[in-house]
Amino acid sequence: MSVIWRTCELAQYLKRRVDQTPKLELAAPVQLNIVCFRYRCRHSDRVNSAIVTAIQESGIAVPSMTTLDGRLAIRAAIVNHRTQPCDLDALVAASVEFGDISSLSSHEFAADLRPARAHPFRRVTSFRPETLRTLARVLLPRYLALWMTAR
Numbered sequence: 057m058s059v060i061w062r063t064c065e066l067a068q069y070l071k072r073r074v075d076q077t078p079k080l081e082l083a084a085p086v087q088l089n090i091v092c093f094r095y096r097c098r099h100s101d102r103v104n105s106a107i108v109t110a111i112q113e114s115g116i117a118v119p120s121m122t123t124l125d126g127r128l129a130i131r132a133a134i135v136n137h138r139t140q141p142c143d144l145d146a147l148v149a150a151s152v153e154f155g156d157i158s159s160l161s162s163h164e165f166a167a168d169l170r171p172a173r174a175h176p177f178r179r180v181t182s183f184r185p186e187t188l189r190t191l192a193r194v195l196l197p198r199y200l201a202l203w204m205t206a207r
Contacts, residue, residue, distance in 0.1 A: 083129035095155035
């Protein structure tokens, strides 16, 4: 099986996982190796931006952001030949968990998810160090265990 064919198959797998997850929605049809999806919530642009940043900074995956129909979406381009379905499972799980955390409005932790500062040359923002420590302490052990058992 060629690498290109495999990445397209993995994109279809991720599409199915997003379709099976009630808190996520596809933002565009999946035709090749790119899957665009969103976390469903009231302030979806802000929350999806926070999800992408948190996932990138946690090291779980490296999704990017895109705008489709005027709304921000999480963009996963599957290009690494070592990507496995368990990596995509971790991406979906992290998207839901980070989305749940950043969409909370009454919880004290939601205030910590506000970006500390915006980088002048990028749209990506950085989190406060205490927020990253909390995210790492709470979520990373789960994803590492999931990743290790699947490999």
